[in-house]
Amino acid sequence: MDxxxxxxxxxxxxxxxxxxxxxPIYRLxxxxxxxxxxxxxxxxxxxxxxxxxxxxxxxxGGKPVLLIPLVLGLxxxxxxxxxxxxxxRIPIAFMIGAGAGVAIPAMLYARTLKQVSASxxxxxxxxxxxxxxxxxxxxxxxxxAYFYFSRxxxxxxxxxxxxxxxxxxxxxxxxxxxxxxxxxxxxxxxxDFLLTDFLRLIG
Amino acid sequence: MKQRLPVIICFLAxxxxxxxxxxxxxxxxxxxxxxxDYWQIIFAFTLLVGVAAYVxxxxxxxxxxxxxxxxxxxxxxxxxMPILAIIGGIKIDSPFLWVFENVIAPMQATVFSLLAFxxxxxxxxxFRARNLQASILLGTALIVLVGRVPIADMISEYFPKLTFWxxxxxxxxxxxxxxxxxxxxxxxxxxxxxxxxxxxxLKGE
Amino acid sequence: xxxxxxRWIIFAGLFAxxxxxxxxxxxxxxxxxxxxxxxxxxxxxxxxxxxxxVSFDHEASSLPEIQPIALAILRHIFRSNLKxxxxxxxxxxxxxxxxxxxxxxxxxxxxxGTDYVFMGFKPQQIAAILGMGESIxxxxxEDYLGTPVEKLPLMADIxxxxxxxxxxxxxxxxxxxxxxxxxxxxxGQPVMAGLTAAMITSYDPYLSSGQLFSVVGGLxxxxxxxxxxxxxxxxxxxMMAQTTTHLYVIVLIIIGNxxxxxxxxxxxxKQ
Numbered sequence: 001m002d003x004x005x006x007x008x009x010x011x012x013x014x015x016x017x018x019x020x021x022x023x024p025i026y027r028l029x030x031x032x033x034x035x036x037x038x039x040x041x042x043x044x045x046x047x048x049x050x051x052x053x054x055x056x057x058x059x060x061g062g063k064p065v066l067l068i069p070l071v072l073g074l075x076x077x078x079x080x081x082x083x084x085x086x087x088x089r090i091p092i093a094f095m096i097g098a099g100a101g102v103a104i105p106a107m108l109y110a111r112t113l114k115q116v117s118a119s120x121x122x123x124x125x126x127x128x129x130x131x132x133x134x135x136x137x138x139x140x141x142x143x144x145a146y147f148y149f150s151r152x153x154x155x156x157x158x159x160x161x162x163x164x165x166x167x168x169x170x171x172x173x174x175x176x177x178x179x180x181x182x183x184x185x186x187x188x189x190x191x192d193f194l195l196t197d198f199l200r201l202i203g
Numbered sequence: 204m205k206q207r208l209p210v211i212i213c214f215l216a217x218x219x220x221x222x223x224x225x226x227x228x229x230x231x232x233x234x235x236x237x238x239x240d241y242w243q244i245i246f247a248f249t250l251l252v253g254v255a256a257y258v259x260x261x262x263x264x265x266x267x268x269x270x271x272x273x274x275x276x277x278x279x280x281x282x283x284m285p286i287l288a289i290i291g292g293i294k295i296d297s298p299f300l301w302v303f304e305n306v307i308a309p310m311q312a313t314v315f316s317l318l319a320f321x322x323x324x325x326x327x328x329x330f331r332a333r334n335l336q337a338s339i340l341l342g343t344a345l346i347v348l349v350g351r352v353p354i355a356d357m358i359s360e361y362f363p364k365l366t367f368w369x370x371x372x373x374x375x376x377x378x379x380x381x382x383x384x385x386x387x388x389x390x391x392x393x394x395x396x397x398x399x400x401x402x403x404x405l406k407g408e
Numbered sequence: 409x410x411x412x413x414x415r416w417i418i419f420a421g422l423f424a425x426x427x428x429x430x431x432x433x434x435x436x437x438x439x440x441x442x443x444x445x446x447x448x449x450x451x452x453x454x455x456x457x458x459x460x461x462v463s464f465d466h467e468a469s470s471l472p473e474i475q476p477i478a479l480a481i482l483r484h485i486f487r488s489n490l491k492x493x494x495x496x497x498x499x500x501x502x503x504x505x506x507x508x509x510x511x512x513x514x515x516x517x518x519x520x521g522t523d524y525v526f527m528g529f530k531p532q533q534i535a536a537i538l539g540m541g542e543s544i545x546x547x548x549x550e551d552y553l554g555t556p557v558e559k560l561p562l563m564a565d566i567x568x569x570x571x572x573x574x575x576x577x578x579x580x581x582x583x584x585x586x587x588x589x590x591x592x593x594x595x596g597q598p599v600m601a602g603l604t605a606a607m608i609t610s611y612d613p614y615l616s617s618g619q620l621f622s623v624v625g626g627l628x629x630x631x632x633x634x635x636x637x638x639x640x641x642x643x644x645x646x647m648m649a650q651t652t653t654h655l656y657v658i659v660l661i662i663i664g665n666x667x668x669x670x671x672x673x674x675x676x677x678k679q
Contacts, residue, residue: 004305009307011306015313019320019419031273033310035280037500038254040303042281043288044499048528049247052550053240070243073248081256089209089405091245096404096513096534097213098242100393101220102534102590105391110593110619111386118617132372139376140383147384164380169336171377173343174370175609178626180322180344181351182473182606184653185627187319188646189472190312192425200429234548239539246532293503294553295510297507303503308468311500315469319653320419327418327660331668341661347610349660351605351628353436363441375612382613 001200009049012190139167210399217397254281343369422565429652436631436647441613444632447600447622448484454573456489459566461575463497464505465533465583470604476630477602477641478508478578481670485639486516486524491562494526495548497536497583500523500531505578506552522561528552533586541569541595569597574621578602582612588619601628 011029018026054073057065072094078087119140121133145157146164153161196202216238223235258281261274284299291297332338349355350366395401409417452461462482464476485492494509496502506526513524520526527548530536539547545557546565557563565571575597577584584601591597599619601611605626614620624633627650630643 004301008305008309011310012303012313015317018317019218020416026356028271028276028671029433030314031277031311032280033275033307033314035303035306035312036284037280038257038277039284040299041250041308041499041632042254043284043293043299043500045247045250045527045531045631046285047288047293047503047554048552049243053530053547054244056245057549062494065237066240066244069244072241073245076248076252077244077255079252082258086205089205089246090212092404093209093213094216095242095245096396097216098220098238099534100213100396101222102224102538103219104221104390104509106589107390109384110589112383112390113211114593114617114619115386115613118613119376126619132263132368135372135415135457136376136379138381139373143377143380144342144383147380164377165336166339167373167377167380169339170343170369172383173340174347174374176340177344177347178352180326180348180654180657181605181628181650182470182604183322183371184321184657185605185646186312186470186475187422187472188426188430188649188653189314189475189642190309190316191430191649192472192642192646193309194365195427195430201519232542235649236539236542239535239542240546241498242535243530243532243539246535250531251673267453292553295507297434300503300507303468304507305499308471308504311468312471316472320422323422323657323660324415326657327414327664330664331662333668341665345658345661349627352654353439353628353647354651365439366523370612371616375616378609379616 005197009194012194012198138163143167206402206405209405210402215391221397244278251313257281343374347356418660419468420478420593422653424650425652426538427567429649431645436644439628439632439635439644441629441632443623443625444483444629444636447481447624448633448636450574450600450621451481451484451488451490454488454490454553455537457491458484458573459562461494462492462494462505463575463579463587464494464501464508464579465498465577465579465587465628466604467498467500468504470580471529472601472642473604473627473630474578474580475504475508476627476646477624477633478505478519480630480633480637480639480643481514481602481624482508482512482638484633486512486518488635492524493544493562493566493652494524495530495536495540497533497586499529501578502505513679517616521555524565525560526561533583534590538588538594538621541591543568561673569595572597574598574600576600576602580604581607582610584620585614588614592619596622599663600624606631618668624641646650 014025014029017023054070057063058070072091075087075091078084082141119136121130121136123130123133142160142164144164145160146168151157219234220238257261258278261278263273265271268405287297287299287302289298293299330341330344332341332381346369347366349358355362355366392401396404431661434583451460462485464478482492486625492509494505496505509524509526513520518524526549529640530547536547550556551560569591577587577592577599579601581601586601587599592599600621602624603611603626605628608623608625611620615623624630627643627646630641631647634641634644649652
């Protein structure tokens with residue numbers, strides 16, 4: 001049998017011991033996983049980002065302008081010195097600012113306007129009466145009413161907000177079911193590995 | 204200086220990235236591309252800072268004699284992967300990829316699969332029809348649980364259709380309202396950040 | 409019985425249900441849903457040689473669920489002689505994407521560089537997605553293995569999203585949202601998704617508004633796609649276990665509620 005499968009199988013079983021209770025075997029493999037995952041990410045970031053779009057263009061591609069992000073990146077390390085740690089705010093501010101700048105049009109157009117316009121559906125047309133259009137409009141408005149906190153949830157507003165909670169429960173219920181589906185799929189995948197590759201009970 | 208400089212940089216980066224959306228001018232495009240590159244590079248450095256902080260914290264714990272075997276294993280893992288990448292590269296059949304496929308990926312998937320057990324346990328303990336809202340939640344979950352597996356067709360051809368109807372209309376409309384709320388909230392927060400009203404990112408050195 | 413005892417019984421029950429049902433092979437026949445059919449039809453009707461971008465936007469933790477989806481879609485892509493450009497916006501998706509593309513390309517005798525490429529990973533997803541809208545070569549000057557992009561024949565005519573028919577984001581989180589809200593909204597790039605089941609409801613509004621073209625969701629979605637391409641795999645194999653685990657959870661919910669209502673009745677009677 002492939003040594004890789006044996007190792008993967010033993011580690012899989014070691015992690016499942018957590019189901020009994022927290023134990024030293026689980027904690028050891030847990031720390032191994034953390035260390036290896038960080039080491040892996042380090043290599044990937046170094047190889048595909050820092051070398052690829054910083055060091056090579058800067059040192060061999062004749063792009064001295066890349067000294068700017070290099071210096072900004074190095075400023076992040078000032079966090080380890082309490083006297084100079086304020087300098088790390090500069091690259092953070094740059095990233096936060098850039099992120100906020102690109103987010104405004106995206107949030108306005110893709111997340112708000114497109115979603116609002118998609119909610120306006122014909123209630124009656126040649127195909128007849130569409131109950132779905134009414135359900136979507138009611139669901140959207142009542143859920144928005146529930147999240148609107150600038151006015152007391154009383155009277156009509158209160159009734160709308162209450163209706164909104166029912167729609168939210170439908171959403172949470174569906175999401176819960178899909179979450180069950182997803183978590184079970186992951187576990188099924190591990191059982192598949194144990195039965196097929198590790199124990200070879202299935203051909 | 205310590206407050207004003209970051210706020211000015213945040214404003215400039217934010218304003219440029221916002222305004223470029225409306226300008227196809229070549230200069231605007233090249234400034235935009237440059238900022239996107241810088242953003243990625245700085246982000247990569249944040250990972251390096253995180254790794255350095257994690258190693259530092261582990262070494263501190265080791266020097267205090269706490270959890271020494273676990274901490275040593277974690278640090279060994281961090282060191283091992285770059286060494287393997289230097290020795291054998293990162294392509295197919297390299298030791299680096301071998302460790303990823305046979306150690307990291309199975310372990311991560313297994314840790315994640317533990318959630319299946321906790322979801323099952325939570326279904327037994329917490330999923331109670333205490334009131335109307337909880338009953339709606341419970342009823343929807345039961346319909347979707349049955350409707351999204353092949354036996355739904357055996358029960359009735361309308362079962363999967365009912366599941367999709369619930370998902371596509373009442374459930375979707377609530378999710379859409381959440382999305383719109385997040386969208387409006389994110390947009391106003393972004394404006395506040397760019398204009399220097401929201402400065403929480405300057406805290407916590 | 410103690411709470412810990414009940415928990416262990418539930419855990420042992422789940423282990424037994426999955427293991428036993430996995431040993432039983434049941435043919436559920438042809439499976440399909442409108443969303444999966446739409447994804448399949450789109451790729452099936454693309455002209456040979458059309459370029460699609462496959463983005464591996466997931467972690468290793470969701471691999472058991474993601475892999476059958478990715479394999480089914482990649483097999484369809486290669487079978488249809490489409491040319492995929494692989495990228496990853498999650499560090500862990502990088503090695504997985506590279507391996508899955510190599511594996512499926514090998515099954516169809518496809519050649520790296522001309523029939524498919526894997527460009528690797530770039531951090532800060534929003535910046536990477538927006539950057540590729542301007543120039544993919546600028547964001548990926550080299551592929552995953554360090555080959556300069558100029559030496560990859562497939563990349564010769566690919567400048568930005570204008571040259572990509574569809575982005576297929578294989579994701580276990582909200583990364584596909586970034587594809588929709590940045591590549592889709594700003595550059596008009598159509599986006600299709602292969603998602604873990606847990607994420608499906610989060611994307612329903614985007615599907616309904618047409619911002620997301622279609623979804624292949626969860627192990628069931630993978631099984632449906634496998635059924636459409638006529639090649640059974642992990643999705644089909646897991647359907648029996650998927651069904652029994654759902655039934656197991658339903659039984660747990662019902663028993664939990666019986667206990668709840670019994671204790672409620674008893675406490676009501678005492679008062």
